Amino acid sequence: MDDAFQPSAMQHEVRFGEYRFFLRSGVLLRQDTPIRIGSRARVLLQALARNPGETIAYSELIAAAWPGIRVEEANLRVQMSALRRLLDAGSSGPSHIANSPGRGYALTCLPTLDNDDQKIPAAPIVGLLSPLSSMIGRGEDVAIALDRLQRHRCLSVVGPGGIGKTRLAIELCWCLAENAECRICFVDLAPLGSGELVSSTIAATLGGTEDPHAPVEQRILAAVRSVPTLLVLDNCEHVLEATAGLADRLLRQAPNLRILATSREPFLIDGEAVLRLSGLALPPEDALPVSLAEALDYPAIELLVERAMAAQGVSFSGPDVPALVRIVQRLDGIPLAIELAAGRIEAIGPEALAHALEGQISLLDRGRRPALPRHRTLAATLEWSFDLLSEDERSLLVTLSVFQGEFQLEGAGQVSQIEFESLLRLVASLVTKSFVIVSRSGQAVRYRLLETTRTFCTSQLAKRADASEILHRHATHMVAELAPAIRTSGTDAQGHAELRRIAADIRAAMVWGLREGGDARLAVQLIVESGPLWLRLSMLKDYALIIERAIDIFSTHPELDETDLVWLAPSLHKAWYNSLGLSPKVQPMLIKAIDVARRTENRSCHLDCLWAMFGTRLTEARYGGALSYAREFQKVAEASGDAAQIAMAHRIVALSMWRDGNLGDAARHGRAALRSNAQMTAHVQLDLMYKQGVTSRANMSNLLWLTGQADAALDLAHEAVTVGLSGDMLGLAYGLGMMIIPLTFWVGDIEQAESLSALLLKISAENDYSYWGRWGRTYQSAVHRLRHGTAASDDAIEAYSEEMDGLHRHILATILPDLPLEWVTRHDADEKRDHPHWCTAELQRIVALQLLARGDTEGARTQLEFAFETARGQGALAWALRIATNLADLDLRNGEWMLARDRLSQTLLRIPQGTKTRDVRQARNLLAAMR
Numbered sequence: 001m002d003d004a005f006q007p008s009a010m011q012h013e014v015r016f017g018e019y020r021f022f023l024r025s026g027v028l029l030r031q032d033t034p035i036r037i038g039s040r041a042r043v044l045l046q047a048l049a050r051n052p053g054e055t056i057a058y059s060e061l062i063a064a065a066w067p068g069i070r071v072e073e074a075n076l077r078v079q080m081s082a083l084r085r086l087l088d089a090g091s092s093g094p095s096h097i098a099n100s101p102g103r104g105y106a107l108t109c110l111p112t113l114d115n116d117d118q119k120i121p122a123a124p125i126v127g128l129l130s131p132l133s134s135m136i137g138r139g140e141d142v143a144i145a146l147d148r149l150q151r152h153r154c155l156s157v158v159g160p161g162g163i164g165k166t167r168l169a170i171e172l173c174w175c176l177a178e179n180a181e182c183r184i185c186f187v188d189l190a191p192l193g194s195g196e197l198v199s200s201t202i203a204a205t206l207g208g209t210e211d212p213h214a215p216v217e218q219r220i221l222a223a224v225r226s227v228p229t230l231l232v233l234d235n236c237e238h239v240l241e242a243t244a245g246l247a248d249r250l251l252r253q254a255p256n257l258r259i260l261a262t263s264r265e266p267f268l269i270d271g272e273a274v275l276r277l278s279g280l281a282l283p284p285e286d287a288l289p290v291s292l293a294e295a296l297d298y299p300a301i302e303l304l305v306e307r308a309m310a311a312q313g314v315s316f317s318g319p320d321v322p323a324l325v326r327i328v329q330r331l332d333g334i335p336l337a338i339e340l341a342a343g344r345i346e347a348i349g350p351e352a353l354a355h356a357l358e359g360q361i362s363l364l365d366r367g368r369r370p371a372l373p374r375h376r377t378l379a380a381t382l383e384w385s386f387d388l389l390s391e392d393e394r395s396l397l398v399t400l401s402v403f404q405g406e407f408q409l410e411g412a413g414q415v416s417q418i419e420f421e422s423l424l425r426l427v428a429s430l431v432t433k434s435f436v437i438v439s440r441s442g443q444a445v446r447y448r449l450l451e452t453t454r455t456f457c458t459s460q461l462a463k464r465a466d467a468s469e470i471l472h473r474h475a476t477h478m479v480a481e482l483a484p485a486i487r488t489s490g491t492d493a494q495g496h497a498e499l500r501r502i503a504a505d506i507r508a509a510m511v512w513g514l515r516e517g518g519d520a521r522l523a524v525q526l527i528v529e530s531g532p533l534w535l536r537l538s539m540l541k542d543y544a545l546i547i548e549r550a551i552d553i554f555s556t557h558p559e560l561d562e563t564d565l566v567w568l569a570p571s572l573h574k575a576w577y578n579s580l581g582l583s584p585k586v587q588p589m590l591i592k593a594i595d596v597a598r599r600t601e602n603r604s605c606h607l608d609c610l611w612a613m614f615g616t617r618l619t620e621a622r623y624g625g626a627l628s629y630a631r632e633f634q635k636v637a638e639a640s641g642d643a644a645q646i647a648m649a650h651r652i653v654a655l656s657m658w659r660d661g662n663l664g665d666a667a668r669h670g671r672a673a674l675r676s677n678a679q680m681t682a683h684v685q686l687d688l689m690y691k692q693g694v695t696s697r698a699n700m701s702n703l704l705w706l707t708g709q710a711d712a713a714l715d716l717a718h719e720a721v722t723v724g725l726s727g728d729m730l731g732l733a734y735g736l737g738m739m740i741i742p743l744t745f746w747v748g749d750i751e752q753a754e755s756l757s758a759l760l761l762k763i764s765a766e767n768d769y770s771y772w773g774r775w776g777r778t779y780q781s782a783v784h785r786l787r788h789g790t791a792a793s794d795d796a797i798e799a800y801s802e803e804m805d806g807l808h809r810h811i812l813a814t815i816l817p818d819l820p821l822e823w824v825t826r827h828d829a830d831e832k833r834d835h836p837h838w839c840t841a842e843l844q845r846i847v848a849l850q851l852l853a854r855g856d857t858e859g860a861r862t863q864l865e866f867a868f869e870t871a872r873g874q875g876a877l878a879w880a881l882r883i884a885t886n887l888a889d890l891d892l893r894n895g896e897w898m899l900a901r902d903r904l905s906q907t908l909l910r911i912p913q914g915t916k917t918r919d920v921r922q923a924r925n926l927l928a929a930m931r
Contacts, residue, residue, distance in 0.1 A: 014049040016096055016107065019087065021049050026139045027146060027175065034143030039299045040065050041083045042139045048097065048107040057104040067306070069316070071293040079297075080105055127186035127205050128173050128232075135171050136306060137280040137299020137335075138164065145172050145275050149230075152273035153251055154259045156266040159277035160434040160450060161381040162336030165262035166234050168277065172260060173232060183229045190235035195242025202231070202246075220250060224257045236263035237433070238388050244269055264385060265433040276434070279333025279450075283325055285500075295321045300328035300338060307342035314346050323350035330357045332450045336381060382456040389433070396426045397435055397449075398464065401457035402474040404504035406439070406446040414477045415470060446501075468517055475509035475522050479529075482506060486532050499533050506530050510546055520557040521564065523550060528567040534575065535730060538767035544575035551589065562596045566605045569593040573612040578730060581771040582619055582805060590616070606636055607645060614652050618659060621806025622831040623838070627656035647676030647692055655699045659807075661837045663707055663875045670700040690731035693723040698735035701743055706838070708877035710747055710914025717743050721756070729763050736760040737775035738807070745782065745815040746878065748918025754783045774800055775808065782815050810839050817846045841871035841879040845886065852890075861890055878919065881907050885923045892930070901930045 014021045020029040026042040028035045037045070047056055047064040062076055080097065087096040098106045135142075145168065149155050157165045173184050187205045189198060199216040206223040214222070224231065231250075236243045244267035247259050251271065261267060266274045280300035289295035296302050301324050308314050316324070327350065331337035344353050386394060399416045400407070413423050427447065430436040436447050449457065461467050485502055489495035506526060513523025527547055534543035551568055554560055569589040576583045590613050597606035610633040617625035634649035651673035657666035673696040697720035704713035717740045724732025736756055744753040757779040764773035777796035784792045791798060797812065797819075804812075806827035813824040821843065844867035852860035864887050871880035884907040891900035904923055914920045 014052060014107075016052070017087075019096075021045060022175065023049055027143045029143070034140075034147050035086070036140050036143075037086065038082075038297065039137050039139060039302060040079050040297050041086070044079060044083060045107075048105060052107045055098075055100045055104045055106040061104065066293060066296060067309075069292060069296065069305070075291075075293040125173075125177055125184050125186075126207070127188070128177070128184055129170065129186075131167070131170055131174070133307075133310070135164075135167055136303045138168055138171065141168060141275065141277060142171055142175065146175060148273040148275060149258065149260065152271060153257070154247060154261070154267065154269065154272045155275060156261045156263060156272055157275050157277060158263055158266055158434055160264065160334070160453065161385045162334045162452075163277045163279065163434075164335040165277060167335070169232055169234055169260055169262050173230070176230060183227050184232065185229060186232040186234065188234045189239055189243065192239055195239040198239050198242045199246055202233075206231075217246070217249065221253055224250065224254045226256075228256045229254075229258070231257060231259050233259060233261045236261050236267075237265060237385070240265065240267070243267070264388075264435075278437075279331075280328075280335060280338070282328055282333050288325055289321055290318075292316055292318050292321055295324060298328075300331075300333040301325065303335060304328055304338050304342050304345075307339050308345045316350070320350045323354040326354040327357060330354070330451055332452055334450070334452060337452055379456065382453065385435075386456070386460075389430075389435070392422075393426055393429060393433075393435075394460075396423075397430060397453075398457045398460045399470055400436070400447075400449060401454045401461055402470055402508070403449070404454075404508045406448045406501050407505075408444070408446055411477050411481070412447070415473045417473070471509075471512050472519055472522075474505070475513055475519060475526070478502065478505050478509040479522065479525060482526065482529055482533070486529075489536075496536060499537055503533060503537055503539070506533065507542070507546065510550075514546075514550055514553060520550075520553075520560055524560065524564045524568060528571055531571055531574070538769075540575045541579040541768050541770065544572060544579055547572040547575060548585070551585075562592075563600065563602070565589065566593045566596045566600075566602060566609070570605070570608040570612045573616070577612075577615065577619075578733070578769050578771055581774070581803070582616060587613075587616060603636060603640055607633060607640075610636065611648075611652070614656065618656065619805045619807050621810055621827055621837075623656060623660035624831055624833065627653070627660050630656040643676065647673055647696075650676070651692065651696050651699060654703070658703050658706065659838045661835055661840065661874055663703065663838075666703055667707070670696070670703055674700055690734050691728045694720045694728050694731035694735045697723065698739040702739045705743055705746060705914075706876050706878050708881075708911035708913065710878075710911075710917045710920070712913065713743060714747065721759075729767050730769070733760060733763050733767070733769045733772040736763075737772050738811070741775075741779050742811050742815065745779075746917075746919075747914065748921075750783055750786055753779060757783065778804075778808070778812065782812065785816055810843075813846065814839050814842050817849055821847060821850070836870050836874065838876075839879070841867045841874065841876055841883065844870060845879065845883050848886065857890065861887070864890070877907070877911050881911060881919050881923055885919070885926060888923075888926055892926075897930050901927060 014023060018030050019035075021027070022029075023046055026037075026046060028037050028042075028045070043065045044061055047061055058073055058076060061080075062071060062073070065076070065079065080099070084095055084097045094108065096108055098108045100106065145155060145157065149172070157168055159165055170186075173186060176182055177184060185202075185206050187202050189201065192198065192201060199220065203216045203219045203223075206220060223229075233243055233247065240263060243261070243263075247261065247267055248269040250257055251259060251269075266272060280303060281298050282300050283289050283295070283298050289298070289301075296305060304324060304327060305316055309316075327341055328338060331341060341353060341357070348356070386397075389397065396412075396416055396418065400412060402415060403411070409420075409423065409427065412418075412427060413420060416423065418426070427436060431438050431447070435453060436449060439446050439448070461470065464470075481502055485499060489498040510523045510526045510530075512518045513520055513526065527550055531543070534540055547568060551565070551572060554565060554568075569586065570593065572583070573586045573590060576586060590609050594606065594609045594613065596602075597609055610629050614626050614629040614633060617623070617629060630649070630652040634646075634653050637645035637649040650669045654666045654669035654673060657663075657669065673692065676692065676696075697716045701713040701716040701720065704710075704716065720735050720740060721732065724735060737760060741753055741756045741760065744750075744756060757776050760776035760779070761773055763769065764771075764776060774796070778800060781792060781796040781798075784795070785797075797816075801823065809819075809824045809826070813819050813821070824843065844863055848860040848863035848867060851863060864883055868880060868883045868887065871877070871883055884904045888900035888904040891897065891903075904927055908920070908923055908927070911920065915924075
């Protein structure tokens, strides 16, 4: 290493243990090796190192690390703990940071503050501006750059416009500025209009030549040979050829010279090292910050907040965090874009700014007055860089803007229709020039455009005559990509990442296809085939809205016919139902689609639509209608001979039957569904249906409980939860809401009901199952009512009372007998019935209890006798036991203890299980009291 190019000790170097820490730049070295350190930890270490050995108060450290932000001491403890682990790694001695409980922290190990006054006075600094603001989030890059500049004589800092290349170069210069053996000459090449001016500009900045008439290059060599010199060439991209050639010649002839260059692309000369800058660190998609203090740990957000507060005095709080995250994500963490955005926050606020940036970057049209014209707006920066490209490069870059996320060369070729060798050359050039970002995962090489670049190029694409053709090729490519992606992606995090990679492009292709001038049929194909993708990514609500839009414009696209509607209708039902609930708009379409499927003998679509209508009628508490559609499903499934579809038929027939009141026949179909281990086939879009493993068990658990087999019911319910957690969250949400949680209430296990309700809410929140979230909240409210005897202030049953479906009301009535029966049965008249349904006997019992509460004992007894006959006739022993217990209590009041004992004991004898359940315990306790 050349000591002349080490960070200056004159800028205050603190040494402790194996470490050297430079106060001004925040560079941390361990035995001359740069150590990665986060921006918050760096500020804290600077605060400690300014007063080594002294205890710095908690409040002072918080003020340094979170200026203007109110945070708890717990945030400081987390940061200091991480810093101590970093500094103490591999050390067996005492910690480098000591904590004084209740007071603060101190840097220990008796450091030395190096301000070597014996050094020769520093050589002149030429052309270097002093920064007017602190640099945020680049400490690691500074350390890496210093290390490479010591090891290599030429370092090019490259990256897209606005990424902070010049700012990093200035910071590097100030780290080296007072080194006695190193002269620094900073040359800004941005104003040059021609490469012919590069040499003369450098020579003029260096000055000091003895022979002003000598050739320019000789004058430069004469100036840099005499003393170790760092020549900084800033903004080289538009004069790259001339600058690279000159740099190569100078380095070969001047051993004391080192060159630091900033450009969109490297020189590509011998001995050159390259540091490619990316955007400031952003929060990861799967771990978004929840507090402002946590958000400020990410440099992109820290820069946005710091600049906004410094310029306008605005303040931020926790509720602003989601908007701040969206802003920096939309701007790719590009410092220039973030600083421009910070200037807009005072006027419109973070939420409005985040929303505005979703569709445009022109909002950032006012920047700093002293800046170069191309740095005053983000669009100007992009346009200036764009104009430096060749015509072929510009054309390809604009074409590639149709990709919303990552793409591979194959996709780029299909969309651009460029021959492979030329494509490879052009893409490589765009990568080199920092217009295209490349990433590698195993053998796969993928590319993407920064969001800001893509938005700019999208506006350029709109001006091209072939834009529609390019968008059509993109949509066609996504159709080809979709099926293999769904088929090969697993259910783990990596599988989700693979699907997430193409989701934005699938959505964009669908939206384009539905627009005027798009290809509606291609859009319909994508909509139908992409269902599993949206399910696995927990984006059913987005999917439902896209399908609804497709159906709304159905009549305006003559190329679409009724066969397209056949597929759209069930897709919309499945997405809408699980995310938002039943939609009145969907049912007429489903009925029409069933008619079309029957006429066209489209068996798979027929099954799809029948399944949707079965579920619709069941949810509405129109159980006879549900059974009718389930039986038709069974008939079509049996005709297909497909074991998986037949197994599903058994399940939905069983469910419809017992909800309709036929418990005996339902059990036969339920057992058949449980016996089936057949895997689902592709004949029906089963990804958006509930899988057999969870639903067949949950279904049978309710049927078993109703028929007096509580222990077996609870075992099956437990199995259903286990199976669901292993890979069927949608089925588990459905099973928990409609069957498993009600079962826990029925057996009297309120704690388990509360626990499973929390699980349902968690699953619903994580997967965007808003509809099932409503079910979970109503169950939480039921728990509160049972425990406290009254509704909570935020009672969900009251909040959702008007929008609640019929089945939901029936289930809640079996849990909370004091609910108004006119509300519970409001929708029962929608279906004419000549026989009792699954909870008719329980509803009759509730009527009796309400009569009894009003003092009408005889009316209550008559109603209970009627309810008992209803339950016994159905084989609903669980309801029969509740009713028999109520009748026995009435008989005891009248002194008819033998009648009370006989009926209750005979009913109990028919129920061999559930000795620990609430109803069985109550009945046994009442019998014991008669002895």
